[in-house]
Amino acid sequence: MPVRIFTLAAASAALLAPAALAGAVAQARPLMEPVAHSEGTVRAADLLDRARDCTRVSRGHYRSDEGQPADIPVCGTSEAVYWTADLDIDCDGRPGHLCNALTDPHFSSTTAQTESDGRYLSAEELPYIVVPAPSDIWDPRDHGVRGGSVAAVIYDDRVQYAVVGDTGPSDIIGEASYATAEGLGISPDPQSGGTDSGVTYIVFRDSQVSPIESHAAAVAEGERLARRFIEGSGGTEESEESEESEGASWRGDWVPGGW
DSSP, rough: OOOOOOHHHHHOOOOOHHHHHHHHHHOOOOOOEEEEEEEESOOOOHHHHHHHSOOBBBOOBBBEEESSSSOOOOOBBBEEEEEEEEEEOOOSSSSSSSSSSTTTTTOOOOOOSSSSOOOOOOOTOOOOOOOOOOOOSSSSSGGTOTOOEEEEETTTTTTEEEEEEEOOOTTBBBBBHHHHHTTTTTOOTTOOOSEEEEEEEEEEETOOOSTTTOOHHHHHHHHHHHHHHHHSOOOOOGGGGSOOOOTOOOOOBBTBBBB
């Protein structure tokens, strides 16, 4: 069972106001079992085959959870960056029937990204993934990864398209929203769900979904970029180990809630 990891938004968010908590209580209901499906026509096997080899772009390695060994690299090609890890459930954001202070004792009503109307993302409605905060290990922005970037998340033979929607601890990787887990057939329960291995996250460089809450746009763009990734150009990212030290420390302009 994966250990619950916390996003930076969760660590800094205030407690729910009484009115909001009352609303969460009224909306709370038992969590549903997920119905697995696969989106689009690009095969999971083809994506995994392209991501089989790893040219490491991170300077170091990530942990899957607190206390676990740091053995997960971020790999890259000219089209995307990717990693294989666990999947912990992020139920943060706008409270609803399934993600609220009752269903998740670590619930935070905020996410790093917001919808076009200024509201926080809904973890139970929107497939999104969590990326680590910029650090000496890796700065996602150096490889075209920002809020709203498009991702393909693969588990077994299933593909779920998502967006980058939240940030997590700078040394831990492997987390996605309730809706992402549900679409992959993984238990989305924020307290007992998730899976401890076997999930591959592919984030397409310099991609962007607008508005971020449009899952249909994420699927359409994800399909296009997934095909380009499979076809490949033969190019790979130069390993961070061979790069100059300039920019090695994460930039100070990053703050929780924005990129």
